[in-house]
Amino acid sequence: VFIPAYSGQASTYTLGPGDELLIRVENHPDLTLELVVGPDGYISYPMVGAFKVTGLTITEVKEQLTDMLQPHIPNLWVTVVLLKARPINIQVLGEVKTPGKYSVQQGTTVMQVLAQAGGLTEKADREHIALNRSTGVVGINMKAIAAGDLSGDVVLQDGDTIIVNKGVIRVAVLGEVVKPGVYEILPGSRLMDALAQAGGPTISASVKRISVYQGVDLDKPNPSGEKLFQTTFEQNPPMQEGYIIVVARNHFWDISFVVSILTALGLIKTLIGL
Secondary structure, three states, rough: OOOOOOOOHHOOOOOOOOEEEEEEEEEEEEEEEEEEOOOOOEEEEEEOOOOOOOOOHHHHHHHHHHHHHHOOOOOOOOOEEOOOOOOOOEEEEEOOOOOEEEEEEEHHHHHHHHHHHOEOOOOEEEOOEEEEEEEEEEOOOHHHHHHOOHHHHOOOOOOOOOEEEOOOOOEEEEEOOOEEEEEOOOOOOOOHHHHHHOOOOOOOOEEEEEEEEEEOOOOOOOOOEEEEEOOOOOOOEEEEOOOOEEOOOOEOOOOOHHHHHHHHHHHHHOOOOO
């Protein structure tokens, strides 16, 4: 007994070039044929000739063949099986190890094609992956899928594009650090993680005098910085998007730190393209 791999889709799947079909007429072994839908969308069958199947379901092909063969073979029984579905073309962009175009089998899911693309990078936003298709955008949460919720593992359609954005936050680290600048760190990172990205504190840094600012009005001509809190290395607070971390010197505060904050605001504006 032959069980087609795609029988579950037979009622809705529409045929196209490259699909492989098995057509049988009961008690007529000479009419049992395996056919491939041609680039023009047609197949050719005895007593019928060429007829277009692209856009039809398996059931519709069976009904049309039955109608066309009925004058030649009364009381016939036609079976049409989808032996092998044509591949579909998918594009995967963003934070995967091997972005690009992929040709995959019908029934392939988002999780499967992401695995084929080498998996997500460390910086990938696992909870907000965008699946762009002709009917709109579908949100994919790979973190939930990996935890066992397979209901969100969407079956792909021809022409789908998967976009994996970065799942990072951006902070500026200034003052007494080895490499002042704007850095991308993972969500959940803390103060010491941000300082490590900047090469760590200099020998002149004060471990108890760290000021944290939030960039304000970054989309305006004259952005400003709003001081949020004072902290220490030991407290090691969590970081958020747009934080400006200023590590003071061991001696008195000076105007150069204020200039550094304004510089950071400009760097962040450049980074986010404003």
